[in-house]
Amino acid sequence: MSEPTLAAVDGVTRTYGGVPVLDGVSLSVEAGVTAVVGPNGSGKSTLLGILSGAVEPTAGSVRYPEGGPRAGSEKHVGYLPQRVPFRDGFTARETLGFYAALAGGDPDAALAGVGLSDAAGKRVGALSGGMRRLLGIAQATLGDPDVVVLDEPTSGLDPEMRERAFRAAARAGDDAAVVVSSHDLDLVDAHADAVVVLRRGRVAAAGARDRLLDDHGVDGVAELYRAVAGGAEPPASPAESESADDGEGGRDDGEVHVTGVSER
């Protein structure tokens, strides 16, 4: 049986200067980690911005259906943008205290959740880049939102910090829908329950990770990515050709509106 849908993106298009950067995207997300992957400029940040409410869609809508694990909670979405405007002069605890005043939640519990308890009294300006990203994840999970949106939480981090950031995201996904964009396909492989592959503003493939890999006859997310989003050879098997594109010009039939991240 599938889990409740915590966010549903329905026919979303976003244009800038008349040029679509997202084009008819539909998908639903549920508890667990959903990774959004795709080449630079494929629309990942725009999709995450729309999911978080920070970016308005030009057409289509996002719904946060009732019935999630914290139905009735006031705050539905936590968001870590690519660039986090934390103030250097505040400590980690003070920073989360500020956000907790807005979103609710316990700053110390949030710091513990990302392994930053020992750094609670450190000023943000003295934190490493990795610790700042972890603080950003803690900020996005404050107040127990149903949906946690993390835009490239591992960018610029060393391997150990990347792993920590993904593990923190996975922990948050125990009872929230965590949507994370990333170029770290190995970490996506290790931690994502569901995967959305974007290509040129459209969904090239989406669904439960294991099922997607099976459907495409591939061993990992990196291979899936090459098959549906990269410049890879066209897939050989009929199962793959159903949802993989031609490896050249993207999917131009306008019909790739995949709903099914919730179909686990």
Ligand SMILES: Nc1ncnc2c1ncn2[C@@H]1O[C@H](COP(=O)(O)OP(=O)(O)OP(=O)(O)O)[C@@H](O)[C@H]1O
């Ligand atoms: N505010 C904006 N104004 C104009 N164009 C924009 C704006 N935001 C995004 N775009 C364009 O939309 C396209 C998609 O950008 P987006 O940041 O969503 O892609 P992305 O997949 O997150 O890329 P990356 O992996 O490089 O972060 C890009 O061509 C970008 O230049």
